[in-house]
Amino acid sequence: MGHFEVQIADSTTRARLGRLTTPHGIVKTPVFMPVGTCGTVKGLTPEQLCSTGASIMLANTYHLMLRPGVEVVERLGGLHALSAWRGPILTDSGGYQVFSLNSLVRIDDEGVEFASHVDGARVYLDAAAATSIQNRLGADIIMCFDQCTPFPAEPPLLETAVRRTLRWAEQCRKAHNRPEQMLFAIVQGGIDPGLRTRCAAQLVQIGFDGYAIGGLSVGEGHQHMIDTVKHTMPVLPLDRPRYLMGVGNPSDIIACVMAGVDMFDCVLPTRNGRNAYAFTQAGPLRLRNSAHACDGGPIEAGCDCYCCRTFSRAAIRHFFNVSEMLGPILLSLHNLRFYQRLMAEIRRRLGAGTFAEWAPGRLEEYLRLSM
Amino acid sequence: MGHFEVQIADSTTRARLGRLTTPHGIVKTPVFMPVGTCGTVKGLTPEQLCSTGASIMLANTYHLMLRPGVEVVERLGGLHALSAWRGPILTDSGGYQVFSLNSLVRIDDEGVEFASHVDGARVYLDAAAATSIQNRLGADIIMCFDQCTPFPAEPPLLETAVRRTLRWAEQCRKAHNRPEQMLFAIVQGGIDPGLRTRCAAQLVQIGFDGYAIGGLSVGEGHQHMIDTVKHTMPVLPLDRPRYLMGVGNPSDIIACVMAGVDMFDCVLPTRNGRNAYAFTQAGPLRLRNSAHACDGGPIEAGCDCYCCRTFSRAAIRHFFNVSEMLGPILLSLHNLRFYQRLMAEIRRRLGAGTFAEWAPGRLEEYLRLSM
Numbered sequence A, B: 001m002g003h004f005e006v007q008i009a010d011s012t013t014r015a016r017l018g019r020l021t022t023p024h025g026i027v028k029t030p031v032f033m034p035v036g037t038c039g040t041v042k043g044l045t046p047e048q049l050c051s052t053g054a055s056i057m058l059a060n061t062y063h064l065m066l067r068p069g070v071e072v073v074e075r076l077g078g079l080h081a082l083s084a085w086r087g088p089i090l091t092d093s094g095g096y097q098v099f100s101l102n103s104l105v106r107i108d109d110e111g112v113e114f115a116s117h118v119d120g121a122r123v124y125l126d127a128a129a130a131t132s133i134q135n136r137l138g139a140d141i142i143m144c145f146d147q148c149t150p151f152p153a154e155p156p157l158l159e160t161a162v163r164r165t166l167r168w169a170e171q172c173r174k175a176h177n178r179p180e181q182m183l184f185a186i187v188q189g190g191i192d193p194g195l196r197t198r199c200a201a202q203l204v205q206i207g208f209d210g211y212a213i214g215g216l217s218v219g220e221g222h223q224h225m226i227d228t229v230k231h232t233m234p235v236l237p238l239d240r241p242r243y244l245m246g247v248g249n250p251s252d253i254i255a256c257v258m259a260g261v262d263m264f265d266c267v268l269p270t271r272n273g274r275n276a277y278a279f280t281q282a283g284p285l286r287l288r289n290s291a292h293a294c295d296g297g298p299i300e301a302g303c304d305c306y307c308c309r310t311f312s313r314a315a316i317r318h319f320f321n322v323s324e325m326l327g328p329i330l331l332s333l334h335n336l337r338f339y340q341r342l343m344a345e346i347r348r349r350l351g352a353g354t355f356a357e358w359a360p361g362r363l364e365e366y367l368r369l370s371m
Helices: A046-051 A061-066 A070-076 A079-083 A095-100 A127-137 A155-175 A193-206 A222-235 A250-258 A268-274 A306-310 A313-321 A326-352 A355-368 B046-051 B061-066 B070-076 B079-083 B095-100 B127-137 B155-175 B193-206 B222-235 B250-258 B268-274 B306-310 B313-321 B326-352 B355-368
Strands: A003-009 A016-022 A025-029 A031-033 A057-059 A089-091 A104-107 A111-115 A122-126 A141-143 A182-187 A210-213 A242-244 A263-265 B003-009 B016-022 B025-029 B031-033 B057-059 B089-091 B104-107 B111-115 B122-126 B141-143 B182-187 B210-213 B242-244 B263-265
Touching (some): A016 A326, A025 A031, A031 A326, A046 A326, A046 B306, A057 A061, A057 A079, A070 A079, A070 A127, A079 A089, A079 B313, A122 A127, A127 A155, A155 A193, A182 A193, A193 A210, A193 A222, A210 A222, A222 A250, A250 A355, A268 A326, A306 A326, A306 B046, A313 A326, A313 B070, A313 B079, B025 B031, B031 B326, B046 B326, B057 B061, B061 B070, B061 B095, B070 B079, B070 B127, B079 B089, B122 B127, B127 B155, B155 B193, B182 B193, B193 B210, B193 B222, B210 B222, B222 B250, B250 B326, B250 B355, B268 B326, B313 B326, B326 B355
Parallel strands (some): A031 A263, A089 A141, A141 A182, A182 A210, A210 A242, B089 B141, B182 B210, B210 B242, B242 B263
Antiparallel strands (some): A003 A016, A016 A025, A104 A111, A111 A122, B003 B016, B016 B025, B104 B111, B111 B122
């Protein structure tokens, strides 16, 4: 069974250096999890993903339950066999996609009916089904089925979403039948402090292996997000991992590590990479820009990724201009390595006791660079 | 400067085991050259390409002269710097693309004017320009500018194309100003034996570092192609490499090695790979086929490529079904490895003296499997 241990709690900020033990290996926290929606991080082999320093991958239950379907994944031996990723995997519950892909048909206290984005077929999902599917997919960490709200949302909707999220969390807890998988609950409540507190406290009372904050990074902006995270963290137990779902920019990550978050996932490094956007410590680069046409230098001097060790900015720009897959591949690699280097720096500084003096300056710098 | 040496001439067939020395390394022949049109084999990093056993890559002058342009490539330090491919590179002359991409505007004995497939801009290309561009791109082997004919073609057109190809070859020879690059001539003449003989003989009289057969694999079919190759080979000098352009299927390759060809290039392994078609010794697999939906086995048992060592057919089928880049990437890898294993087997048998007894059976088998 999974196990989490806080090794160092920073004395100035609320940041923690931790260690999450799973059946497929150890995850050092704070950690960034690349998103492998359909069982693959877009454009990369598991070998290349590993080379970026990733220790755990996220996959999406919603997409996998539609294609190839849970029966196929189960027959192959689970998500690890399908994806050939040997490290830990976390699956979300499908809730977020049901509410965000405009596919919702009907929702009540029991569950949701939605139209498949693949063929429009009606699919029913509730807490028991979402848990059973995740049990069968076989990730190391699985998530409770929750109701995610948009931003902004009226108080009655937020209230209902929290009530259902709590009800479903309890049902997920009961339905969960693979003790080697950790089950995390998800705190909802929009940016309403009272609702967040109530939701978090009641989830803690039920008791889970970890706690996620959901329903953020949906348009509320950096400050609302940080405020909500800061407000919610103290309600969660110190000895359990905290996971901020779908976040975010480097600045979001630094701020939220300072607030006590241990785990992050986001499509930004790969999605931006596919769109010719590269993260660097000096700010973002847009590789389609003609400024790079004859630039023989790497994306980021000093970066140890395969892209920076091997290719010039001019070559990468050329690959994007002629629509070669290699452009998206190389920038996905670099951006993921950028994120992993950021997380490694955070962990190193937490270990050395220099995080609190470093983080505010770096945060300010990344905010200034709009990244 | 480049150098070619025949190490073993098979005593039964006309096949040869050879060694081509270039500024960027040694190429064992018979060799298959993967196609990296714009400086990258589609979907693969140079590291992955190297892992397939490729020793030399082809790139297309026509595409590179349009984007990023010869000035950019030159400023970066040449095609090796752009592509990050450390081994030998061969560039074609651009002739084939000018005649095949429906872009031809005007042609006479001096050269051709064509409309760029990128933006429609008028571009002029002649023997001196094609050679100068290739000198500046900096490949290890460059090709003469030739006139390629479609199939079928009327005798007057074939005759004119041969006349121009000879005239231009002489001009290329004169214009060529980088002695470290090998310059190959291209034999044209459709499937007309007399024209092929005349073209080959006159090119040999001018004298080149190697000789290519162009204008085949344009719809004439396996037997016409083999007959033309068999007819032309004896006209070419034994001590120079022979390159059959744009060919082909595994069966074409075996038959043409038996006829004395040393070098091949073709988009089939990568183009087919991107379309979910995998080469195996037992015949082609179409990975979108539902027969593979739950198949936990590799594409080809015993294949040592990363794809076969790592992924199931079911996983690859899934990646194609959900349009993940990983599907095309994995099958491109596997198919290129399949081709390189075929070439390694051919070379091994030529070295061991068992090629002549093996080749006809394998050829018949691949013809039976339509591959």
